[in-house]
Amino acid sequence: xxxxxAKNVYWVGVVDWAIRHFHGHELSTHxxxxxxxxxxxxxxxxxxxxxxxxxxxxxxxxxxxxxxxxAIAIVVANHAEPDHSxxxxxxxxxxxxxxxxxxKRGAESIPGHYHQKWNFKVVGTGDRVNIGxxxxxxxxxxxxxxxxxxxxxxxxxxxxxxxxxFGQHLASEFRFNDQVDLEELHEEALKYFVNILTPxxxxxxxxxxxxxxxxLPVDMIAPSHGVIWRKDPLQIVRKYQEWAAQKPEKRAVxxxxxxxxxxxxxxxxxxxxxxxxxxPLKILHAVATDRNDALVEVFRSKAVVVGSPTFNxxxxxxxxxxxxxxxxxxxxxxIGAAFGxxxxxxxxxxxxxxxxxxxxxxxxxxxxxxxxxxTADDLEKCKALGRAVAKAVLA
Ligand code: FEO
Numbered sequence: 001x002x003x004x005x006a007k008n009v010y011w012v013g014v015v016d017w018a019i020r021h022f023h024g025h026e027l028s029t030h031x032x033x034x035x036x037x038x039x040x041x042x043x044x045x046x047x048x049x050x051x052x053x054x055x056x057x058x059x060x061x062x063x064x065x066x067x068x069x070x071a072i073a074i075v076v077a078n079h080a081e082p083d084h085s086x087x088x089x090x091x092x093x094x095x096x097x098x099x100x101x102x103x104k105r106g107a108e109s110i111p112g113h114y115h116q117k118w119n120f121k122v123v124g125t126g127d128r129v130n131i132g133x134x135x136x137x138x139x140x141x142x143x144x145x146x147x148x149x150x151x152x153x154x155x156x157x158x159x160x161x162x163x164x165x166f167g168q169h170l171a172s173e174f175r176f177n178d179q180v181d182l183e184e185l186h187e188e189a190l191k192y193f194v195n196i197l198t199p200x201x202x203x204x205x206x207x208x209x210x211x212x213x214x215x216l217p218v219d220m221i222a223p224s225h226g227v228i229w230r231k232d233p234l235q236i237v238r239k240y241q242e243w244a245a246q247k248p249e250k251r252a253v254x255x256x257x258x259x260x261x262x263x264x265x266x267x268x269x270x271x272x273x274x275x276x277x278x279x280p281l282k283i284l285h286a287v288a289t290d291r292n293d294a295l296v297e298v299f300r301s302k303a304v305v306v307g308s309p310t311f312n313x314x315x316x317x318x319x320x321x322x323x324x325x326x327x328x329x330x331x332x333x334x335i336g337a338a339f340g341x342x343x344x345x346x347x348x349x350x351x352x353x354x355x356x357x358x359x360x361x362x363x364x365x366x367x368x369x370x371x372x373x374x375t376a377d378d379l380e381k382c383k384a385l386g387r388a389v390a391k392a393v394l395a
Pocket of ligand 1: 224225
């Protein structure tokens with residue numbers, strides 16, 4: 001599976017076809033992933049990032065096809081999360097005198113994970129390390145997506161290795177963007193941005209401006225997950241600029257859970273109101289929808305309308321994880337609304353609206369609360385709510 005990206009620059013990563021959840025169970029990865037590791041053979045042999053520890057044996061076996069690991073002089077650890085740093089102990093047992101290049105914050109996180117006294121060299125933005133016929137140039141990229149994250153750029157070959165930034169959880173037999181299904185690639189790149197990078201949109205915009213101002217020629221962007229951007233590599237940079245601007249489409253997501261179908265019927269009536277104003281929408285039943293995929297729909301949409309019955313003076317627990325994500329991901333430029341049914345105490349609207357407020361999502365209209373199953377009048381009120389949200393979307 002070794003792939004030569006440019007003369008004496010190799011992808012030596014691993015494809016994880018089977019993984020379906022990342023960060024424990026936080027992030028769904030329907031299409032698997034890859035752990036990309038890069039090897040540069042110049043006067044000095046350089047390894048940029050490693051792989052997750054369960055894959056280290058096959059990774060080292062592949063590496064040995066190209067280089068004796070004992071000859072590696074420099075190991076760049078762009079980021080400490082174990083999907084990229086997990087192979088450090090194994091490879092550094094084979095090249096114990098190698099210099100381990102880390103960012104300033106990486107000097108905290110890498111030792112924090114491995115508690116080893118490796119030969120660390122700390123670099124900052126603009127620092128260069130000559131490796132023979134070319135240089136490594138380093139760019140700190142805090143919060144893209146951890147404080148320790150760093151980009152490494154290889155002069156001469158013009159390859160940017162930005163670690164997680166510009167990645168996708170996409171397992172493939174192919175290594176380059178011009179070889180894979182473009183729709184799948186776009187979906188996975190967007191899902192990755194939405195679920196991992198959205199809270200840091202401001203830093204993304206600033207960092208892209210900073211990197212572009214360096215005027216470094218870029219022939220490839222080689223992230224640490226998924227395929228390498230070879231054809232029009234800056235296309236993903238432009239997409240990140242667009243996504244980081246958070247200008248949602250004029251559409252809506254209705255996100256609900258239901259016990260005995262009352263709230264489901266309300267959701268569909270809200271949808272009727274939106275459709276009456278020609279606003280496209282998705283109606284997502286929280287328990288039947290992958291949370292990370294639902295977040296992509298919310299990211300794309302101007303409006304998020306949340307429905308739940310009242311349950312134990314609050315909401316159905318199934319709706320809570322996505323509300324927690326909405327708070328943490330800090331989506332911008334949204335509007336929201338609430339609906340729900342109850343039998344006895346009826347707190348659901350108040351609780352949903354409090355959550356939306358915590359997410360800094362202003363209300364487009366007052367919520368609609370129904371006691372027991374909705375009557376025809378209640379469903380008309382839901383439809384009116386949909387119309388009100390639609391007007392705010394289109395305003
Ligand atoms: Fe792919 Fe932040 O680890």
